Amino acid sequence: MTYLPQDGFPLSEIPGAYAAEIGDTVVVRADTETLTWTALHRDSNRVARGLLAAGATTGRIVSLLLPNSTDLVLAVFACYKAGATPQVLSTRMRPAELDAVLELADPAVVVTEPGSTLADRPKAVTKAMAKAVTLDDLRRRQPDDDLEPAVATSWKAPTSGGSTGRPKIILSGRPAVTxxxxxxxxxxxxxxxxxxxxxxxxxxxxxxxxxxxxxxxxxxxxxxxxxxxxxxxxxxxxxxxxxxxxxxxxxxxxxxxxxxxxxxxxxxxxxxxxxxPCPVWLKRKWIEWLGPERVRELYGGTEAEAGCTLGGDEWLEHVGSVGRVTWGEMKLLDPDGAEITEPGASGEIYMRVTPGTDATYRYIGAEPTVRDGWSSLGDMGRFDADGYLYLLDRRSDMITVGGVNVYPAEIEAALVEHEQVMTAVVIGLPDGDTGNRLHAIVHTPEWADVTADDIRGFLDGRLSRYKLPKSIELVHDSLRDAAGKVRRSELRAQRLGEPTHAGQPGREQP
The missing domain is CATH 3.40.50.980 (Rossmann fold)
Structure with a gap:
């Protein structure tokens, strides 16, 4: 391969450029399916023409309700060729959340799998039915000759925030160029x-x-x-x-x-x-297995204003850290907005792009939390004397127990140190004495023989007494939904007997 596009090259032209150089090479594979550069280029031309005929235009979003597949990558590049912004959505998204996302996105086209139906969905989804098509629908009777280069105003439009019941779209501030x-x-x-x-x-x-x-x-x-x-x-x-x-x-x-x-x-x-967060014992095992030079970590938001990266060798010297700031800027603020500079002192993490740099994102359906040009994703953390960041929790997840602020992430991190614990979520349940009591929901494999008392004994000595859960519930089902999210508020509502759309709670062992 002799060709390599420079910064600013239209993403719509990527398939054609590589097809001319390495056309028979596989660009993407999924299960038994493969897609070469030539096939990607030619077929995305046809789908792009179908998108244009269906109403896709520059500046509009095209929602892709497709699973991981060669077709999904094909659809993404067809969006770029049509000048539209691709928005990949989970095919298992809950009806109410899908409704909210599509209402915000107002997509020009919704691309679905063959046989998929949105007819039983709520208002915005039903409205989107008129725009729902399959790739076969789009490519049918369309020529595969090249289109004029196009540049979408944003190269991606991921969604976030569904756990709050108010999803938002994070529209990238970068146009569809390399x-x-x-x-x-x-x-x-x-x-x-x-x-x-x-x-x-x-x-x-x-x-x-x-x-x-x-x-x-x-x-x-x-x-x-x-x-x-x-x-x-x-x-x-x-x-x-x-x-x-x-x-x-x-x-x-x-x-x-x-x-x-x-x-x-x-x-x-x-x-x-x-x-x-990655448990310390787990990260050590990977470093011992592969060597520190091959194990790397990244911390940052989809908003991409700032972030940290960390190599395994650095982690061994700063165990538990997520790294130093490697792009943008970060600082810690106390609840009054004063900057925290003392090493080891905790505060809310605020970020901004490097001054003089273009904005990296724009929300649709939400407003950022901003102080004097610095924005927060709600994470709490601390820096050590060498500038390495350690995460504590999200501000919104903090639980007040007897007047003391407790961050669930610290307890959850201790819980997943146990090798038979897959995931753990700590919530606050009402308590007449302390206001809240700490309740741990612990996901263990079905073959595990661990008990709540075993977990309680494991935590003893690892956490201060006021951070120890008052009750421990063992479950064998994942605490994450189809989108990979831990819906803490919904887990809490289940335990309080409030109506939700999720399954039944597990067994509590006080």
Missing amino acids: SSFDTDMWGIEAGAQALITAPLHHNAPFVTALSTIFLGGSVTLLTRFDAERTLSAIDDHGVDWVYLVPTMMRRIVALPDEVRGRYTLASLRSVWHCAE
Whole structure:
């Protein structure tokens, strides 16, 4: 490959540029399906023409209700060629949340799977039915010749905030042109072989998959996460870059040694994780297994104003940290808005872009929390003397117990240190004496023989007494929904007997 687009190159022209150079090379694979650069270029031309005929225009969003697949990547590039902004949505999104998102997005077109129906959905979704089409509908009778170059006003429009009941769209401030920002931030090199293990309706998997493609690389998409399949895919396709979240990391190291030993992982250059805190014991296991130079972490919001990255070697010197600020600016503020500069002192994390830099995002359906040009995502944290950031919790998740502020994340981090705990969520339940009592919901595998007393004994000595949960509930079902979110407010409502759309609570052991 001799061609590499420079910053500012239209994303709509990416498939054609690489098709001319490496047309027979696979650009994306998912299960048994593969898509070459030539097929991506020609078929996205046809779909783009269909989108234009259906009403897609520059500045409009096209909503993609498609799972991880070669068709999803094809649809994304068809959006770019039509000048539209792709918005990837979960096919398992709850009706009310999908309704709210589509009402905010007002998409020009909604692309769905064959056989999918939105007819039983609420108001905005029903309205969107008139715009719902499949890829086959769009490509039918359309020529595959090239279109005039187009540039969407925003290159992505991920959604967030569904756990509050008020979803928002985070419209990227960057138009649909190439930029070295994301590839540099994630350490993605030209021609990389990337494995994306999570759905592309999440921001980080979308960004890393597309960034790999922008640099002429090849992406393997998992349609469903499987621990051993992840390892076999690395060896089968010579993968050098992998995206994981800690829950996946836990399931991989839980494989028997003889299963993990079947795979060399010789091609693997780096494993990146983000999205949720990684237990110390788990990170140590990965570093011991792969070596610190291959285990990397990123902390930042979809808004991308600022963020931190961290290599395994740095983590060993600053255990528990998420790294130093590597783009944009961050600072801590106390509740009165005064800056906190003392190492080890906690405060709310505020961010901003480097002065003189363009805005990185715009909300649709929400307003940012801003103080004097600095914005907050609601996270709490502290910096050490070397400038490494340690996360504490989200401001909104704080629980006041007997007048003392308790951050659930600290307790949850201690709980998942237990090797038979998959996930843990700590909520506050009403208490006549202290106002709230701490209640831990703990997800353990069905084969686990751990009891609530075992968990309680494990926590003893790891946490101050006022941080110990008063009750522990063991469940065998995931605490995350189809979108990968922990809906803390809904879990609490279940335990209070309030109506929700989720399942039944597990068993409480006081």
